[in-house]
Amino acid sequence: MSQRGWSERVEKQVVKLTVRESYGEAMKTYQELVGLALEQTTAWERSQERGRKLREARQTAAKQAWALPKSQVIIPGQPLTTDKFGVAMDGVLVYILGEGWKEAKVGCVFTYDQQRKWCPQTKEWVEVVKATQQSYVAHLGEPEPFAKLLSAEAERRGYDQAGQRVCLGDGAKWIWNLSSLCFPTAQEIVDWYHAVEHVWTAGQLGYGSEAAALQRWVKRRKDELWLGHVQTVVDEINALAQTNETQATALQTEAGYFLTNTRRMQYQEFREGGYPLGSGMVESGCKQLVTMRMKGPGMRWSRSGAENMLALRAEYLSDRWDEAWQLTLAV
Numbered sequence: 001m002s003q004r005g006w007s008e009r010v011e012k013q014v015v016k017l018t019v020r021e022s023y024g025e026a027m028k029t030y031q032e033l034v035g036l037a038l039e040q041t042t043a044w045e046r047s048q049e050r051g052r053k054l055r056e057a058r059q060t061a062a063k064q065a066w067a068l069p070k071s072q073v074i075i076p077g078q079p080l081t082t083d084k085f086g087v088a089m090d091g092v093l094v095y096i097l098g099e100g101w102k103e104a105k106v107g108c109v110f111t112y113d114q115q116r117k118w119c120p121q122t123k124e125w126v127e128v129v130k131a132t133q134q135s136y137v138a139h140l141g142e143p144e145p146f147a148k149l150l151s152a153e154a155e156r157r158g159y160d161q162a163g164q165r166v167c168l169g170d171g172a173k174w175i176w177n178l179s180s181l182c183f184p185t186a187q188e189i190v191d192w193y194h195a196v197e198h199v200w201t202a203g204q205l206g207y208g209s210e211a212a213a214l215q216r217w218v219k220r221r222k223d224e225l226w227l228g229h230v231q232t233v234v235d236e237i238n239a240l241a242q243t244n245e246t247q248a249t250a251l252q253t254e255a256g257y258f259l260t261n262t263r264r265m266q267y268q269e270f271r272e273g274g275y276p277l278g279s280g281m282v283e284s285g286c287k288q289l290v291t292m293r294m295k296g297p298g299m300r301w302s303r304s305g306a307e308n309m310l311a312l313r314a315e316y317l318s319d320r321w322d323e324a325w326q327l328t329l330a331v
Helices: 008-020 023-034 040-067 143-157 173-182 192-207 211-226 230-242 245-260 267-272 280-294 303-317 321-330
Strands: 084-096 100-119 124-140 164-169 187-190
Touching (some): 008 023, 008 040, 040 143, 084 124, 084 173, 100 143, 100 280, 124 143, 124 303, 164 173, 211 230, 211 267, 230 245
Parallel strands (some): 084 164, 164 187
Antiparallel strands (some): 084 100
16 A cells, blocks of 8 residues: 555554654654555655644634633522633743744643642641643634634533633733633632742842842742732832842832732632642643654744644644544544
């Protein structure tokens, strides 16, 4: 059987190989498995064509869903499930030929719940919130098409019937804009680890190379933040700005980050409510979707090539390859 005359079953597996590995590695794997050489151009053409069809099918479905009335506003008496659903958003850079580094937006829809975990440090069982059943969408470009894709994915997963809903992000303005647009009933939470990074940034601006003083200051601010005392953190950063003229503007910017996100940083309240505090699920998604496949040495992508691969990777990592493949056949 010639490569141009592949059966659907063979083509499905070849495209899957190119989604998992670089085209060169996919060729090697194919030859090792079936003993036949694989033309890289042919494999590329097939994966690009299937990726284009899949992307168009998902975008069409998302536009149709977006045009329908939304049911995410909680109505008194509306039946809700006991499920806990979350969404998380982040961005990751991809190199596009003729354009340079451009941001791909990645969204993750997931369920979560509290689980008991043994802590070897304290020798105690502790309650932790764990994300499960992650699925992904990705888009290279403006927020609006991405919002439609993520909203459709959340609706498809049953987000709008969930009893508890959360939206996690790193504090970027576009994330909260999309959150208020697509998920108005979600509890917004700034990822704990990003918040701590900003504490460190403020401390380093204020104390420079004074390591011991820096460590003490950061420890106190982290403790305050963990208890949800955001205004105290803001006041302490502003106090540093008043005594450090050269870094005052940068410190005031850091204080503004915490002030703007005060309601999204009530970490004690969120812990007591059983919410997740970290957006590791979408950061892992960024790494798996983009970094592991699309940012290898020397990799450069056309815009359409990157968009098509993102569509395929999102479905593959969402563990629904068979469903996605059927969409490429229907278009």
